[in-house]
Amino acid sequence: MSLNSFGHVFRFTTWGESHGPALGAVVDGCPPGLALSEADLQPFLDARRPGQSRFTTQRQEPDQVRILSGVFEGKTTGTPISLMIENVDQRSKDYGDVAKAYRPGHADYAYDAKYGFRDYRGGGRSSARETAARVAAGGVARLVIPEVTIIGYVSAIGGDAIDMAKFDAAQIAANPFFCPDAQAAVRWEKLVDDARKSGSSLGAVVECVATGVPAGWGAPLYAKLDAELAHAMMGINAVKGIEIGDGFAAAANTGEGNADPMRPGAGAPQFTANHAGGIAGGISTGQPVVVRVAFKPTSSILTPMPTITRGGEATELFTKGRHDPCVGIRGVPVVEAMMALVLADQKMLHRAQCGG
């Protein structure tokens, strides 16, 4: 069942809680002979790292990744790669409130209902802090798919969307929102600041595009490329929706309007549209793979909300202390990592069956 593992042949397992001594990932099945050092992974962790602007949680974590196995003389050996990140800033705050009552919208009640009790410190295993381990694993996955370029960005915050006509990839790293539209970034600064100051929170949409994926990756029927991406993305904390290509817009379209005609191209066919988001029948078509991910606003807000205690009595809770006003922002490196992890796995699955 492998509750905490993901992938078929390129497979990773994560472990760790928000306030434990460390968290980590074991990457299994990585091809041998790939150059890998901690410096290759750190930039991805740095991109996800909290405390870098006032728009993300103020928890200070260096998120230094250590490679404990699977690399020899600078190259992957084909054996498991153990990655560990120590937790540093587990603030010794009082968790009495959270221990006694359920934060609405968080996993508190569900964990108690399932396991009979829970590690209530910072959400325990349900904390988005776990995604650091995925991002580290995703860094390894990228080595397996050098032919692919993955670019993620926030396309909307709180319903305020970017203008695709103003898309500029160079902007993404130039603002604290991973925003490719310079004007939207300006608007979002005020939007998120207002939410932060009022103790509110905002949802966001993250888009991720993978170019360079050759036609033929995807393992129908129940490991289709799109189904695997949906699985990967929906498993990220706070995600409530996934679209491939046009997604829900396709459901409002006609067959003519949604068509992706083909014409002869050099080496591969040319598509004159990409409503399908690069996937047909669960298999990549050679066009860019396009995924859109909806992040809900975090439930950690200052407004007190009615809830119940573990004993079942009515009470109210609000979130004291550090939190992300818009968790979707830091979702970008996580979405990118999951994209890389799925593609690396699918590439290897394809090679297993079709020798490609």
Added chain:
Amino acid sequence: MSLNSFGHVFRFTTWGESHGPALGAVVDGCPPGLALSEADLQPFLDARRPGQSRFTTQRQEPDQVRILSGVFEGKTTGTPISLMIENVDQRSKDYGDVAKAYRPGHADYAYDAKYGFRDYRGGGRSSARETAARVAAGGVARLVIPEVTIIGYVSAIGGDAIDMAKFDAAQIAANPFFCPDAQAAVRWEKLVDDARKSGSSLGAVVECVATGVPAGWGAPLYAKLDAELAHAMMGINAVKGIEIGDGFAAAANTGEGNADPMRPGAGAPQFTANHAGGIAGGISTGQPVVVRVAFKPTSSILTPMPTITRGGEATELFTKGRHDPCVGIRGVPVVEAMMALVLADQKMLHRAQCGG
């Protein structure tokens, strides 16, 4: 990797192509002692069966399911349940066009790119006809979760949505669209008829609600209930988007607006909203589990579309013969089946770990 299997402990494998002699499913891991006969499964197959109104493909298939193993004296034995459905109406039409060129929007090109060749008869394995096997397996899954009621319906066709204020569950079986809003059903009759007559096609949205799911099902982190549902639904033919609860609307909301407050209830907490769609942290909360699925319009249309031949030369193709003007309609029984299959699996996973 189990390309054609789905599930962890309640697991099924499907096989078969559109124009082969038969298709089927093997259901593995089913609990023993459950009463099961072919008559228990047939109604679900009948709901999905083509040719029942002018709004679906005119292919005539009785879709009679046979149980070949795993049942003794009317009860499941705990051994694999083999289900087979014979293909009857494989019309001996000329597939020359489809063999030589790629239907745009279909899996033709991707299958060729992956496997080097393809069974071009009716789409082969990529045909939605395979979903009959899932529906049969889903019928077995329902036996595992008698506490759960699953209800699916079409909530929009071609962008024309139902009015939830007019929702009437009794209507769903009363029209050929699985539509719970009688007025929308009247509108859709003309909408779909127009599309059918003009050789066009329409997208649709299917919603599915499972009530009676107790709190505690879901296997974090990488077999979360919502992630498994996303995987299951995105793997259905023509699906391009998935939402849990409010989905993309949550991404445009605030923490206050998206909150699901709790108050004391009898036996279980009462939630005063269900933006989350019954799932928090990947685990069911006891509220209704709500999934929304976007079906694209089928690419089988009468309008000729530019495409290329297997040899890479420009040509045009249009779809002759039988097709569904709105594949989302017949998606309802499939979405319901996948919901049942995921929930049965998660119930058993939960029992394995937590003994519940």
Added chain:
Amino acid sequence: MSLNSFGHVFRFTTWGESHGPALGAVVDGCPPGLALSEADLQPFLDARRPGQSRFTTQRQEPDQVRILSGVFEGKTTGTPISLMIENVDQRSKDYGDVAKAYRPGHADYAYDAKYGFRDYRGGGRSSARETAARVAAGGVARLVIPEVTIIGYVSAIGGDAIDMAKFDAAQIAANPFFCPDAQAAVRWEKLVDDARKSGSSLGAVVECVATGVPAGWGAPLYAKLDAELAHAMMGINAVKGIEIGDGFAAAANTGEGNADPMRPGAGAPQFTANHAGGIAGGISTGQPVVVRVAFKPTSSILTPMPTITRGGEATELFTKGRHDPCVGIRGVPVVEAMMALVLADQKMLHRAQCGG
């Protein structure tokens, strides 16, 4: 968990009971483009088929295999290959005795303890008849590993072993015992006949050697080639022991005596011994892969044995009717099939990770 599936990337699932209408296998993950017809599989089924000499059960089953999916225009498509074998000779005998009491040594009691009841007709799912499905799947696996030659034979019956100095591969098909030693075959004729006439049964040892396996197959640590072979072989009905290479004899040896020295060879190293049976560290070395399998004598004997009824009362049972006096004999094609299935899977796993 996949109770009834085996393999990682070349994976098969079997279904069916001794006295159901049919049994079968679904082979998933097979590479596309391999020439395959029913005639390719039938010889393996014929080798396993009962009723061919007086030394095996007299149940008459043609064991004609049908391919229901996954093959188009004579080639595998990469989609699931469904194989079905109808049961023909389910003699309508009275199973009252077996239904009421447990045959000692059979799975009757264990199945009842596990599932609460059982299909008692001919052992139901626990019948060795299921191995026909494995043999069919093994025929497909052989297509994936054309570089490998697999040869299985009986090396001992009832403690009477062959003389390896008299080994003659041509003899294996020349007697009803798969015996490579012509003199042993003569002795066994009397030995097995005596057992048959007296209603007794005999154990046997089956050896299986795969040549042509290149160095490098095997997936350490928990999918080691030898561990997978042990898994595969121990899962065959009546098997109680497995050895790789020298097996238990190695445990009585010294490091010097058990050494497999190497010297330079053409293309690959030359080993001057093969105590290891072609596997080191769970990975093939390029030497012949040697497996030895112990089959117990079947518990179906004419001598009445003390046992208990389902209600827990003392009684006696003996086996009326058809049975194999030495089940190990018909184990040869099954052991060969499992060898092929493991090697095909490992070849593909190796290709996934190492691109070989």
Added chain:
Amino acid sequence: MSLNSFGHVFRFTTWGESHGPALGAVVDGCPPGLALSEADLQPFLDARRPGQSRFTTQRQEPDQVRILSGVFEGKTTGTPISLMIENVDQRSKDYGDVAKAYRPGHADYAYDAKYGFRDYRGGGRSSARETAARVAAGGVARLVIPEVTIIGYVSAIGGDAIDMAKFDAAQIAANPFFCPDAQAAVRWEKLVDDARKSGSSLGAVVECVATGVPAGWGAPLYAKLDAELAHAMMGINAVKGIEIGDGFAAAANTGEGNADPMRPGAGAPQFTANHAGGIAGGISTGQPVVVRVAFKPTSSILTPMPTITRGGEATELFTKGRHDPCVGIRGVPVVEAMMALVLADQKMLHRAQCGG
């Protein structure tokens, strides 16, 4: 494919090399609410730890296990349990010989053939040092099966077997050989000392008996209890053979001689023999589960052996420095751990399907 994972619902993944900074295991799927501390695991690691007598390798490793996740307030939470053991005594010896040439009988050549290169320090991932991680995981597994008692011991060294008539469980911990026969322990002292002094090595047989296993554990057909045990045991370093119950002796027996008759008992049937080793049809019968495991003599000997260099030229190698004269001795805690891991998994699988 999960190369470095084992188990279906109680599942563990190990990582680490002989001379890396650490090694570890991630245990996934453990039931929540079990009392667990490092002190519960340490005794099993201590039993396996090297350097405790002159009969094992002199490498000094404290093998202190740390729990990094999955435990809160002294109880398992149901989330992954990360276990880490630091390597301390990675002697900075010169590995030039081993880097340049292949130690015959070791995994050196096979790893190079598979991966293109290898971590040659102490065998890298192929070192038996990895079994420390399995032993730690096994300690967790024991918590899941409190009804079961597991007892392992060495039953033969270099062909010199214990006398079962002199079996005394209390002796096992009283000598450095895990030997239940006090007289054999005296003989083995000289035997192993002679081997050690002459730089030779000896094979051994380890037996392991689990009592208290209820009838009904085991998941036919391809996750049978005996098949899983065979898989688990054959994956241990240096193992070349496995027997369940009578094993190969059954292959030389008759049906009458091998029978396990039953008679009425209190609560469960009484068996008057246990040739089957507690397993029928892949399912436990309630009798003791008996496994026998053959360990080859380690290939690390002082006698120079012909071999080849990485470049393919003839050379000779012998093993300098620390090694185990009889690796089977320290195999006992590992065999016990694998028994516990398989049984915990099967108990949970059974609960998933049959609710038991």
